[in-house]
Amino acid sequence: MTNRFVFVVGEALIDVIVRPGGTDEVPGGSPANVARGLARLGVPTALLTSIGDDDHGRLVLRHLTGAGVDVLPASVHHGRTATATATVDASGDARYVFDIDWDIETAAIPDGAAVVHTGSIAAFLEPGAGKVRALLRDLRGRATLTFDPNVRPAILGTDPAPARATFEAVASLVDVVKLSAEDAGWLYPGRPLDAVAEHIAGAGPRLVAVTRAAAGSTLHAPGHVVRIGPAAVDVVDTVGAGDSYMAGLILGLLETPPAALDRLGAVAAAAASYTVSRRGAELPRYRDLETD
Template sequence: MHNNGRPHPSRQVPDVVVIGEALTDVVTTPEGTTEHPGGSPANVAYGLARLGVSTGLLTSIGADRRGHALETHLADAGVTVLPGSRPLERTSTATATIAHDGSASYAFDITWDIEPPDLAHTPPKLVHTGSIASFLPPGANCVKAILQKLRSECIITYDPNIRPALLGTQAEARHTFEELVQLTSVVKLSDEDAKWLYPEKALEETATHILGLGAELAVITKGQSGSLLATPTTALSIPAVKTPVVDTIGAGDSYMSALILGLLTHGTNGLAPSVLDQLGCTAAAAAAITVSRAGAKPPTEDELRTQLQHQHQSQLHPHA
């Protein structure tokens, strides 16, 4: 991992800074309309704080009712919304309208712009970014500039969380993605992301390609088929944890939060196969907890610990 070996001075900044969108998901059905906190990076920050990680979010919200609701939601988990996160007149929304036949149509009202603080002065241990924030100007340009400043100072993780409706052409999006990969340590993407970016490649080939761009670890999640973790010397397949699925909302973000927790713990020890296995199993456990209940409700630190202990016991006594 990128680590300059110097001890960090006493810091005001959190251990992890997540950079990316926080928005309101608006769901309209024939029965009425509900609103929920959303945005993949905001979900990752929320999940990290639930896991006991000191977390700050650099985002883009408005000083309106929805912005206040997002701040309250994040603060309840312990996330600090960083200075420079309130430049908008109104908070962004993603609206899903569900018809009587169950079909859905989507509309996005998203503005992404930030006023970044100088994170390079006292860098966090890890920076995570991704999703709309890494593609949508003008904020995407700020994200890239931040990563360029911090790439030698801390671990950088990236999840593109592709949203085709909000991107330009596939070629443009792939160019932007690959430019950011060159600035990051760890890249995580879903199999759907991988197939959209590289339709001509098998997943293993996509992981190899990402490593060739400079990443130290490429992770591809495959839903109920588990996940692939690859370094230049090792590739491991980690099975998904068998659990009843209520819905899959937020599963990928919970996986990312737990992966970051593992990187904070093991990052300086290198990425030996045993470490990769532990990273993958921990992240899979977090995703399993999330899919076992409705909505984007990532596990707490205690819930994840209990799940991992249960998995360990099951491995020791598979027929008990």
């Protein structure tokens, strides 16, 4: 691996999508999607996750390694692979049920990563979440640390206060936080998005990116805010858009001086734009990005 490689730690699972017309099983998990997105963008990427040695685990492994992700051997354990079941009714609304036990083996992690990324369930669900925080503390100053909470209320419950405390503890350890307007609204109900971003930035990150769906995104750095307009594409669906944005943002961090917020935002937005213009979580390759 080169010194541009990215190390991702977080969940990989199977999304079981139950619709009136049938059931589909698709590999997913936000950190795993980010790892796959980075690999498709040509970035050497290693992933530490937790999957079983069952059929679901083998499906996830093929999905990731086929895209070029180096899935660390410690990621595979004896037992079942986590699932997220989304039951979609005739109106398109989905109800989610998660079957996941999150823990990781951190004894053998790769050295020399330029960026280390985590997020989603991996940052909140114990006992693995505590190990993720310990890993981030150990890697501070040795890599650029990035975090996307990708909030899952079906796991976190109805009271945002405990999850908010965990979120802020992780945010205080990292350099870059990316979150969606939905994440911000759940974690900080009633607070304006810009105020949320400023609050998070006050915890220590040097960059906070907020995705705002059809309103584009904003990037907040000390004394500087850049607003990126909405994508000029026909939106097919938004599945995977946040993970694609995160992968594009990390690519931008590898290629762009951190102060160049407009360029960082443009690369991330281009990746997300590609994904929303296609059905499902189809992530771009480098040649698909248009950032002029």
